Amino acid sequence: xxxxxxxASQFSIAFKGFKRNRAxxxxxxxxxxxxxxxxFADFLSPYxxxxxxxxxxxxxxxSIRIWDSQKGLTRPFVTGISLRFDQFHKRIYEPDFSKEYxxxxxxxxxxxxxxxxxxxxxxxFGVDAPGRIHVWGADSRGRDLFSRILYGSRVSLxxxxxxxxxxxxIGLLVGGIAGYYGGRLDNIVMRICEMFMMVPGxxxxxxxxxxxxPNLNSLQIYLLIVVIFSFIGWASLARVIRGxxxxxxxxxxxxxxxAIGLSDFSIIIKHILPHTLSYSIxxxxxxxxxxxxxxxxxxxxxxxxQDPYASWxxxxxEAMGIVSIQFAPWIILPGFFIxxxxxxxxxVGDGLRDCLDPLLRFEGKI
Amino acid sequence: xxxxxxxxxxxxxxxxxxxxRKKGFVRAVDGVSLTIQEGExxxxxxxxxxxxxxxxxxxxxxxxxxxxxxxxxxxDITRLSTGKMRPFRKDLQMVFQDPYNSLDPRFTVRxxxxxxxxxxxxxxxxxxxxxxxxxxxxxxxPLDTLNRFPHEFSGGERQRIAIARALSMNPKLLILDEAVSxxxxxxxDQIINLLMDIQTKFNLTYLFISHNLxxxxxxxxxxxxxxxxxxxxxxxxxxxxxxxLHPYTKQLLSxxxxxxxxxxxxDPDKTDGSxxxxxxxxxxxx
Ligand SMILES: Nc1ncnc2c1ncn2[C@@H]1O[C@H](COP(=O)(O)OP(=O)(O)O)[C@@H](O)[C@H]1O
Ligand SMILES: [Mg+2]
Numbered sequence: 001x002x003x004x005x006x007x008a009s010q011f012s013i014a015f016k017g018f019k020r021n022r023a024x025x026x027x028x029x030x031x032x033x034x035x036x037x038x039x040f041a042d043f044l045s046p047y048x049x050x051x052x053x054x055x056x057x058x059x060x061x062x063s064i065r066i067w068d069s070q071k072g073l074t075r076p077f078v079t080g081i082s083l084r085f086d087q088f089h090k091r092i093y094e095p096d097f098s099k100e101y102x103x104x105x106x107x108x109x110x111x112x113x114x115x116x117x118x119x120x121x122x123x124x125f126g127v128d129a130p131g132r133i134h135v136w137g138a139d140s141r142g143r144d145l146f147s148r149i150l151y152g153s154r155v156s157l158x159x160x161x162x163x164x165x166x167x168x169x170i171g172l173l174v175g176g177i178a179g180y181y182g183g184r185l186d187n188i189v190m191r192i193c194e195m196f197m198m199v200p201g202x203x204x205x206x207x208x209x210x211x212x213x214p215n216l217n218s219l220q221i222y223l224l225i226v227v228i229f230s231f232i233g234w235a236s237l238a239r240v241i242r243g244x245x246x247x248x249x250x251x252x253x254x255x256x257x258x259a260i261g262l263s264d265f266s267i268i269i270k271h272i273l274p275h276t277l278s279y280s281i282x283x284x285x286x287x288x289x290x291x292x293x294x295x296x297x298x299x300x301x302x303x304x305x306q307d308p309y310a311s312w313x314x315x316x317x318e319a320m321g322i323v324s325i326q327f328a329p330w331i332i333l334p335g336f337f338i339x340x341x342x343x344x345x346x347x348v349g350d351g352l353r354d355c356l357d358p359l360l361r362f363e364g365k366i
Numbered sequence: 367x368x369x370x371x372x373x374x375x376x377x378x379x380x381x382x383x384x385x386x387r388k389k390g391f392v393r394a395v396d397g398v399s400l401t402i403q404e405g406e407x408x409x410x411x412x413x414x415x416x417x418x419x420x421x422x423x424x425x426x427x428x429x430x431x432x433x434x435x436x437x438x439x440x441x442d443i444t445r446l447s448t449g450k451m452r453p454f455r456k457d458l459q460m461v462f463q464d465p466y467n468s469l470d471p472r473f474t475v476r477x478x479x480x481x482x483x484x485x486x487x488x489x490x491x492x493x494x495x496x497x498x499x500x501x502x503x504x505x506x507x508p509l510d511t512l513n514r515f516p517h518e519f520s521g522g523e524r525q526r527i528a529i530a531r532a533l534s535m536n537p538k539l540l541i542l543d544e545a546v547s548x549x550x551x552x553x554x555d556q557i558i559n560l561l562m563d564i565q566t567k568f569n570l571t572y573l574f575i576s577h578n579l580x581x582x583x584x585x586x587x588x589x590x591x592x593x594x595x596x597x598x599x600x601x602x603x604x605x606x607x608x609x610x611l612h613p614y615t616k617q618l619l620s621x622x623x624x625x626x627x628x629x630x631x632x633d634p635d636k637t638d639g640s641x642x643x644x645x646x647x648x649x650x651x652x
Contacts, residue, residue: 252468256528259426260482260535261455264448270481274472 017355024351027344034341038153042112045147046126046133050308051110055083056142058328059093059134064103076103078133090327101131137330139318143308149334152310155222157341159311160291163229164284170230171237172280176268178238179245190242196235204232205294209303218309225304229291237283244276278356285349289342296338312338367440368539368571369402369425374434376420376595394420395431396595402539407565407572409582409603411618412592418575419463421592422543425573426460427451439538456485459532463544465524469516475502475527476512482534501530504564522553526560533568541573546581558585580622583607588647591615600641601648611650 019025037044059081068074080099084092107126114120127133136146178189196204208228216224248254249272257267292312298304299313300320307314315334319325325332375398377391394417402408410418424431427443436444443454462468469478479498483489489497499509505526516524525545532540542561546554561572562585576582582589582603589606591599591614599612610616641649 252462252464253470255423255428256460256462256468256531257470257481258428259455259458259460261452261485262481271470 015355018351021351021354024348024354027347027351030340031344031348034153034337034344035157037150038157039115041147041150041154043114043120043122044124045144045150046109046123047144047147048110048112049143049148049151049310051143051147053132053138053142056081056132056134056138057140058091058324059132059138059142060328061137061330062095062134064133064135068100069097074102077101078103078127078131080131099131101127101133103127103133136333137328139315139328139331140324145315145330145333148310148315149312149337152312152315152334153337155305155309155311156292156295156313156338159222159226159229159295160288160345163226163233163291164288166226166230167233167287168237168280168284170234172241172273172276173268174234175238175241176245176273176276179242180249180264180268180272182246182249186242186246190239193235193239196232197239201232201290202294202297205229205298206303209298218306221305225295225298229294233287233291237280237287240279240283241273241276244279245272248272248275282349282353282356285345285352288345288349292338292341292345367401368404368438369400369573370435370437371398371400371421371425372435372437374398374421374424374436375432376417376424376429377432393417393595395424397434398592398595398597399434400590400597400600402571402573404538405565405571406588407574407586408588408590409574409576409586410590410592410597411576411579411582413618414577415594416592417595418577418592419543422460422541422573422575425539425541426458452485456535457538458541459535459537459539460541460543461525461528461532461545464548465521465528468528469524469531471516474513474515478516478527479531479534482531497534501534504533504567505530505560520553521549522557525549525557529557529560529564533564536568537570539571539573541575543575544577545574547576547578554581561585578622579606579618591618596651597641598651599649601644601650602646605646605648609648611644611648612652615650 042048062078062081064076064078066073066076068077077100080096080101081093082096084094086092103125104127105125106122107128108121109123109126111119111121125133132138132144134144134146136144136149138144139148174189174193178186205228208231209224212224245268254267254271257271262270295304295311296313296316299311300317302314302317305311305314312334316332316338319332319335374395375393376395377393380390380392396417398417398421400408410421412418420429423429425436425438427436427446431444434444435442438454438458441454443451446454473481476498479501480494483494483497486494498512502509502511507523507526507530511519511523511527516527519527528545546557549557558581564570565572572585574582574585579589586603589601589603590597591606591612593614599606599610599615601609606615607619610619641651643649
């Protein structure tokens with residue numbers, strides 16, 4: 001018994017170890033922030049993902065100023081911009097100090113549904129028209145990159161979670177059932193798994209995408225990508241879970257549950273699968289980056305989320321040409337977010353593995 | 367008659383050779399017949415590998431037998447499906463060999479015991495809780511154990527929890543498969559005494575499985591000696607201890623007294639599995 005007089009399960013003891021892992025904890029917080037930002041993307045972003053102004057095409061990141069040449073220190077403002085073309089017909093933006101647009105907080109702008117239900121017009125910050133604020137620059141059509149990255153994170157971050165959840169549930173159930181019953185059923189299921197695992201994931205993804213009509217709307221494509229991912233992802237998890245389930249079914253507490261007369265299904269749910277959790281949580285954490293990268297790759301190739309909807313992948317597709325990277329380096333920012341997210345998931349996954357490892361050994365599996 | 371086994375056989379396929387051909391069978395249980403009367407504790411002894419666990423699991427229908435019949439409480443349960451077997455489950459319970467393995471480490475003691483009561487319909491929550499408490503005190507565990515997890519207990523305490531779980535279904539026959547073998551001698555005695563205490567209170571009959579003759583002396587009325595899947599001697603406990611006839615029984619007895627195990631050199635296969643009647647309810651092979 002621990003000090004509080006309340007008994008701790010081994011799981012919660014192991015989780016305390018995670019809190020001592022600074023790097024993993026830090027990355028966990030970053031992920032939490034990213035997901036929070038994704039949830040409140042429409043509030044945090046000054047513009048909606050489709051709000052465009054061609055006059056601001058490839059506008060570089062603006063700096064928020066607090067020093068006025070005449071008035072001295074003032075409230076934060078952005079300047080207007082003036083556009084001219086140099087001798088190579090390249091766009092040159094220069095701050096136009098004759099126009100000052102103060103940065104307003106909780107200001108009205110594009111309408112949206114907060115949390116998907118409450119109609120709302122207020123944004124965390126913004127400037128009054130005709131000024132525009134582009135803290136991280138704008139894309140070719142003059143849409144705010146900061147806003148689009150926030151909106152894009154909704155797709156990119158959720159697709160991994162939803163995809164992983166579906167394949168996790170399928171993998172657990174299929175693996176658990178195959179391992180528990182064994183015999184013919186197990187044989188058939190495992191051959192199917194191997195079929196899925198034989199094909200390289202990315203080609204399978206392309207092939208599956210090609211099997212569906214090209215002109216789907218973005219919601220359909222989103223769902224399609226989720227389904228495709230889960231379709232690919234469950235097999236490897238199912239195989240490992242099946243092995244664990246096979247050894248777990250011989251354990252005496254499973255025999256005891258059978259002697260009580262519990263049904264096979266409730267034994268699998270209550271006594272087999274919970275013991276595979278420490279493995280599968282780690283496996284899931286480490287497989288989320290694959291989903292995020294997969295979505296990015298599909299969208300980058302133009303097979304995923306379509307303009308005007310944003311995802312980190314299709315934002316990056318603008319950065320495919322060397323010319324645009326050279327003239328507007330800020331458009332590779334979504335790539336940075338992909339990198340950070342993938343890295344955080346990996347570090348958190350590793351941290352979880354480290355702290356769950358004793359539990360894994362205790363449960364005598366793998 | 368509480369339980370009658372008729373010529374139970376269970377052969378496991380032996381290790382397959384490299385190319386998957388089967389190389390014969392392991393005769394884990396090879397024609398065992400026995401009867402248990404209500405209240406008449408039977409012990410099965412024999413060295414490890416003699417098929418005791420397999421037999422216990424067959425009785426509980428945790429694995430099917432290849433041949434033979436199981437008659438429990440007058441009903442043939444040999445071929446009952448999982449669903450049809452359910453009403454008999456509560457009458458037939460088992461305490462397993464390894465107390466570190468027989469309790470789900472993710473369940474608290476309360477949930478471990480409560481799980482065994484799921485099929486008791488119409489009981490209110492507080493009635494169940496009351497019963498759980500009564501069971502805990504029956505096996506001499508303090509009530510504050512309820513919210514704790516199995517890894518916080520010693521082997522002996524865990525075995526008490528396992529006994530409480532089995533008792534919660536009010537079984538008629540309780541199979542104890544090496545239930546005390548992994549415990550140290552002092553705790554063994556405590557558990558045996560506990561089992562004898564609760565026998566009359568819960569109206570139990572024990573099938574006590576052990577590799578050690580010494581342990582079973584106190585608790586059993588009848589003793590069966592198993593060797594390589596067969597019963598080679600079956601007699602009232604006093605007879606076995608005072609007048610062992612089969613050479614293997616004699617070896618077991620001396621091993622139990624000297625605390626060491628001597629593997630039996632003879633071959634039970636020479637006998638046809640039938641037992642000779644010696645008198646005094648004493649039967650021996652060959
Ligand atoms: N599931 C199984 N598969 C194959 N062989 C088994 C299995 N269970 C038990 N056996 C074999 O059956 C024999 C009897 O085992 P067991 O019943 O565990 O003996 P005991 O409990 O008396 O030590 C042993 O030789 C063992 O290897
Ligand atoms: Mg055994």
